[in-house]
Amino acid sequence: xxxxxxxxxxxxxxxxxxxxxxCRSLDFQATTMFWYRxxxxxSLMLMATSNEGSKATxxxxxxxxxxxxxxxxxxxxxxTVTSAHPExxxxxxCSAADRGRFTxxxxxxxxGTRLTVL
Amino acid sequence: xxxxxxxxSMDCAEGRAANLPCNHSTISGNExxxxxxxxxxxxxxxxxxxxxxxxxxxxxxxxxxxxxKSSTLILPHATLRDTAxxxxxVQYNFNKFYFGSGTKLNVKP
Numbered sequence: 001x002x003x004x005x006x007x008x009x010x011x012x013x014x015x016x017x018x019x020x021x022x023c024r025s026l027d028f029q030a031t032t033m034f035w036y037r038x039x040x041x042x043s044l045m046l047m048a049t050s051n052e053g054s055k056a057t058x059x060x061x062x063x064x065x066x067x068x069x070x071x072x073x074x075x076x077x078x079x080t081v082t083s084a085h086p087e088x089x090x091x092x093x094c095s096a097a098d099r100g101r102f103t104x105x106x107x108x109x110x111x112g113t114r115l116t117v118l
Numbered sequence: 119x120x121x122x123x124x125x126x127s128m129d130c131a132e133g134r135a136a137n138l139p140c141n142h143s144t145i146s147g148n149e150x151x152x153x154x155x156x157x158x159x160x161x162x163x164x165x166x167x168x169x170x171x172x173x174x175x176x177x178x179x180x181x182x183x184x185x186x187k188s189s190t191l192i193l194p195h196a197t198l199r200d201t202a203x204x205x206x207x208v209q210y211n212f213n214k215f216y217f218g219s220g221t222k223l224n225v226k227p
Contacts, residue, residue, distance in 0.1 A: 108164065
């Protein structure tokens with residue numbers, strides 16, 4: 001149990017285009033999902049927290065108009081990188097939590113999406 | 119910001135126990151300590167977590183000091199597949215995780 005998937009696993013796009021990344025909880029309902037970004041040889045950086053049916057909460061320094069997050073259902077959250085530029089190239093990872101099922105707020109992570117902007 | 123400090127790297131011989139330390143001196147009474155690991159280019163994998171008492175599961179043991187200012191993750195019999203970056207995380211601010219720099223564990227044959 002507690003499986004989280006991401007799609008696509010890797011994507012290459014041209015500068016100026018938008019890219020959508022999906023995060024799904026496969027066997028549990030995720031009341032909260034998180035999005036992280038990881039640059040090469042660095043740690044994960046929390047970008048935003050999204051709760052089902054409400055607006056995402058962004059960490060300081062993360063542009064909400066640049067990184068659009070939608071958490072429309074209890075099993076799906078999407079991250080859209082708008083007008084992507086080469087500096088947005090990174091490894092994007094989502095995680096999901098379900099307070100109702102998992103006590104102590106464990107997070108379960110997806111396998112990540114490698115974004116390369118040319 | 120991360121509330122933990124870990125050594126940047128450690129070596130361990132295959133088959134021996136790996137003991138990974140973590141300092142979290144500013145931890146509050148209701149904050150849990152989590153351990154995750156990340157193998158190259160994959161999402162982090164949950165290992166174990168605890169509040170006050172020592173914990174053990176099929177993967178590892180977690181030893182938390184009585185004052186809760188530090189903890190140690192123990193992999194009892196390290197294998198080459200345990201080579202990864204290990205993150206110690208103190209969960210606070212509701213349920214957010216702020217990752218520190220982690221410890222790169224190198225298991226050598």
